[in-house]
Amino acid sequence: MYNPKSMVADEFINDEEIQETLKYAEENKNNIELINKILEKARPIYTPSPRGRVGEGVQPSSQKMQAHCSVITHREASVLLACEDEKVWERIYKLAEEIKQTFYGNRIVIFAPLYLSNYCVNGCVYCPYHYKNKHIPRKKLTQEEVKAEVIALQDMGHKRLAIESGEDPVNNPIEYILDCIKTIYSIKHKNGAIRRVNVNIAATTVENYRKLKEAGIGTYILFQETYHKKSYLELHPTGPKHDYNYHTEAMDRAMEGGIDDVGLGVLFGLERYKYEFAGLLMHAEHLEAVHGVGPHTISVPRIKKADDIDPNVFDNGISDDIFAKIVALIRIAVPYTGMIISTRETQEVRERLLKLGVSQVSGASRTSVGGYTEEERPTDTEQFDVSDQRTLDEVVKWLMELGYIPSFCTACYREGRTGDRFMSLCKSGQIQNCCHPNALMTLKEFLMDYASEETKKVGEELIKRELENVPNEKTRQIAKDNLEKIGNGERDFRF
Ligand code: SF4
Numbered sequence: 481m482y483n484p485k486s487m488v489a490d491e492f493i494n495d496e497e498i499q500e501t502l503k504y505a506e507e508n509k510n511n512i513e514l515i516n517k518i519l520e521k522a523r524p525i526y527t528p529s530p531r532g533r534v535g536e537g538v539q540p541s542s543q544k545m546q547a548h549c550s551v552i553t554h555r556e557a558s559v560l561l562a563c564e565d566e567k568v569w570e571r572i573y574k575l576a577e578e579i580k581q582t583f584y585g586n587r588i589v590i591f592a593p594l595y596l597s598n599y600c601v602n603g604c605v606y607c608p609y610h611y612k613n614k615h616i617p618r619k620k621l622t623q624e625e626v627k628a629e630v631i632a633l634q635d636m637g638h639k640r641l642a643i644e645s646g647e648d649p650v651n652n653p654i655e656y657i658l659d660c661i662k663t664i665y666s667i668k669h670k671n672g673a674i675r676r677v678n679v680n681i682a683a684t685t686v687e688n689y690r691k692l693k694e695a696g697i698g699t700y701i702l703f704q705e706t707y708h709k710k711s712y713l714e715l716h717p718t719g720p721k722h723d724y725n726y727h728t729e730a731m732d733r734a735m736e737g738g739i740d741d742v743g744l745g746v747l748f749g750l751e752r753y754k755y756e757f758a759g760l761l762m763h764a765e766h767l768e769a770v771h772g773v774g775p776h777t778i779s780v781p782r783i784k785k786a787d788d789i790d791p792n793v794f795d796n797g798i799s800d801d802i803f804a805k806i807v808a809l810i811r812i813a814v815p816y817t818g819m820i821i822s823t824r825e826t827q828e829v830r831e832r833l834l835k836l837g838v839s840q841v842s843g844a845s846r847t848s849v850g851g852y853t854e855e856e857r858p859t860d861t862e863q864f865d866v867s868d869q870r871t872l873d874e875v876v877k878w879l880m881e882l883g884y885i886p887s888f889c890t891a892c893y894r895e896g897r898t899g900d901r902f903m904s905l906c907k908s909g910q911i912q913n914c915c916h917p918n919a920l921m922t923l924k925e926f927l928m929d930y931a932s933e934e935t936k937k938v939g940e941e942l943i944k945r946e947l948e949n950v951p952n953e954k955t956r957q958i959a960k961d962n963l964e965k966i967g968n969g970e971r972d973f974r975f
C-alpha cells in the first residue's frame with residue numbers, strides 16, 4: 481500500500497500508486513479546469529519580507545519580498561506532464577522560468593566530477609564499468625594520483641567536486657573513499673582549494689554514511705537509475721546493486737547517518753519517462769514526509785554512448801523536447817531543490833535547460849579515471865561520452881554572455897547551512913543577499929587566478945553591474961570591499 485512515510489521502498493515508491501497516477505494523468509490531460517488549478521497552486525506567492533531591505537527596482541527574487549511556493553503533488557505534476565496542449569506548455573515554461581528566477585536568480589553553480597576508480601562488482605547493463613566488461617582498463621587512483629588530479633582541477637579554477645567510484649568492497653572500500661576525501665581537502669595549490677566534496681558512491685550502511693559525514697562531505701548523491709522495480713532488477717542483474725529496496729532506501733540511511741543534503745536522479749532512457757517522473761517526485765515527497773527536508777539536488781542524466789554501451793538498445797530514450805518538459809516540471813514541483821545537468825548534454829541542450837530550471841552545471845569534465853592529468857581527454861576508461869567538451873574558461877565566459885553569473889560558491893556547507901537550514905535560507909528571501917554576493921566574490925577569484933584576458937574582461941563588467949543588484953546596502957558595501965581585497969590577493973570571503 482502507498483505510504484510516503486513508510487521506510488519500505490515498495491511502499492513509498494509504490495507501483496500501484498504510480499500506475500494509478502499515470503491513469504489519472506491520462507484521464508485529465510485535457511481537463512483545463514484542473515490544469516489551471518494546478519498551475520495556480522504552483523505559482524510563487526510574494527509577501528513582504530520581515531527583514532525587508534533597501535533598494536530600488538526590486539525583482540521578486542530579491543529583497544523586501546519573500547517568495548513561497550505551494551508544492552504540487554506527483555499526481556498534479558503528472559497531469560501537467562501528460563498534457564499536450566501547446567498553449568498550456570507555454571504557460572508551464574513561463575512559470576518554470578519565474579520560479580527559477582525567484583529562487584535562484586541568474587546564478588549557476590559550477591562543479592566537476594572526479595573519477596576515483598572504475599573497479600565495480602555490479603552488472604548494470606547501461607554502464608561500461610559493469611564487471612563483465614573485460615576489455616576496459618581498470619584503474620584506481622593512488623593518493624598521489626588523487627593529488628595530481630586535484631591540482632589539475634584547482635588549476636582550472638574548480639572549487640567544488642563530485643567524486644565518483646564504482647562499487648567494489650575490495651578495491652574501493654569506504655576507507656579508500658575516506659582517504660581520497662582527506663587528500664582532496666588537504667591540497668592547497670597556489671590559490672586553489674576544493675571547498676566542497678560531494679560524493680556519488682554506491683548505497684551503503686548507516687555506519688559508512690556517518691563516516692562520510694564526519695569526513696566533511698557536502699551532498700551524498702545516488703542515482704536511482706529507474707524507479708520501476710521489475711526493470712530495475714533486469715537492468716541490474718548481478719551484484720549488490722541488484723537489491724532494489726536496499727538501493728532505494730539508501731537516502732534514508734544516509735540521513736540517519738547525519739547527511740542531510742542528498743541528491744536524487746534517474747537515468748532517463750531506461751524506463752518510460754512518465755513512470756520515472758512520478759517515482760522521482762514520490763521519492764522527494766517521502767524525504768520531506770519522513771525527514772522534513774526534501775532532496776538538496778536532482779540530477780537529470782540521459783543515457784549516453786560509452787565503451788560497450790549503445791544507447792539505442794534502450795527503447796525509452798527521450799527527445800530534447802520531452803527532456804525540456806521534464807526539467808521545467810521538476811523546477812515547478814520541487815522549487816527549493818537544485819537541479820544539475822552534466823556535460824553528457826550538448827551546449828545547446830544545456831543552454832535551453834538553464835533557462836527552465838537547471839541551477840548547477842559541470843564544466844570541463846573528464847569522465848575517466850585519471851583524466852584531468854592527461855593532455856588529451858582520454859576515452860579508454862570513460863563512463864560516458866562527453867558532449868560538451870569546452871574548457872572551464874569557455875564555459876564561464878559562455879554563461880556570462882548568456883547573462884548568468886557563474887558561481888563557485890560553497891558557503892552554505894562551510895557555514896553549516898545544510899538540510900533544513902539551507903532550505904530556510906532558500907525560503908527566506910535572503911538568497912539575493914547571500915548567494916548573489918558570494919557568487920560575485922567567487923567569480924572574482926576565478927577571474928583573478930584562472931581566467932583568460934577575454935573572460936576576465938567580460939567578468940569584471942558583469943561583477944560591476946551585478947553588484948548593484950545586492951539589495952542590502954551594508955551587504956553590498958561589504959561585498960564591494962571584499963572584491964577589492966580579492967583584487968589585492970586575499971581569498972575566501974563568504975556570507
Ligand atoms: S553504474 Fe555504478 S554500480 Fe553500475 S556498473 Fe557503473 S559504476 Fe558500477
Ligand code: SF4
Pocket residue numbers: 589887889890891892893914915916918
Ligand atoms: S550561499 Fe549557499 S545556497 Fe547560495 S550559492 Fe552559496 S552554497 Fe549555494
